[in-house]
Amino acid sequence: MTRRIFSTVAGLVVIGIGSATAQQPAPSVPAGNAKAGQALFMKIGCYQCHGNEGQGGAAGPRIGRSPMLAFRNFVTYIRAPRGEMPPYSAKVIAEKDIADIYAYLASLPPAPAVDSIPLLKP
Template sequence: MKKLIFGFLAPVAATSLLVVSAVAQQGDATRGKKMFVDYSCYACHGFSGQNGPGKRLVPMKMATVVFTAYVRSPGTNQMPSYSAKVLSDAQLADIWAYIKTLPDSPEAKDIPLVQQLKAEAGK
């Protein structure tokens, strides 16, 4: 009977562990938001992630690993590199998760004022 119970419970436990670690890797956007400010990302990428002297980060199309690799060594002297001592992989996953929540700007066709001005200009 013991064997039977273990045989049933072990896979259940293993599965829930997998679920928990998958969730942990997704990053926490709330923590990421604070770090986006504390580590000056906003200074070059804007609070919206899409203005300032740095590149647009929204919509974020990089996978977390690619994002992390980039921030570790941007390969440009315009952005400082953030080593694992400064920001861990987990912290960067949080920042990534936060950037993912930032809304993209609407297309010109979806902005009523742009449509109105175009109509007035006869275009």
């Protein structure tokens, strides 16, 4: 009897853990096409402020970087920026295109360490 209760409780715990895992959102980075993303980055004009490789420029910070912003935060920011950046609605840039841009930026190599750049050595 005790044994049966124990296994029932154990079973419920397992079910509980299972459903808790199932409720977590899937890691939602849609597969993007980095090459198409690079073209969009230039065409839409992100490069004008953020630099050709998202390295940062006169009018925008570095966005091609590791670690990247989480994809959801990346989309949210582009739709509703809080500072100087203009907003991009779904009409201007579809989420699928943002996924391509994200894939492009994520595909870039990380910035070199500062002390590996001779001019920046103390």
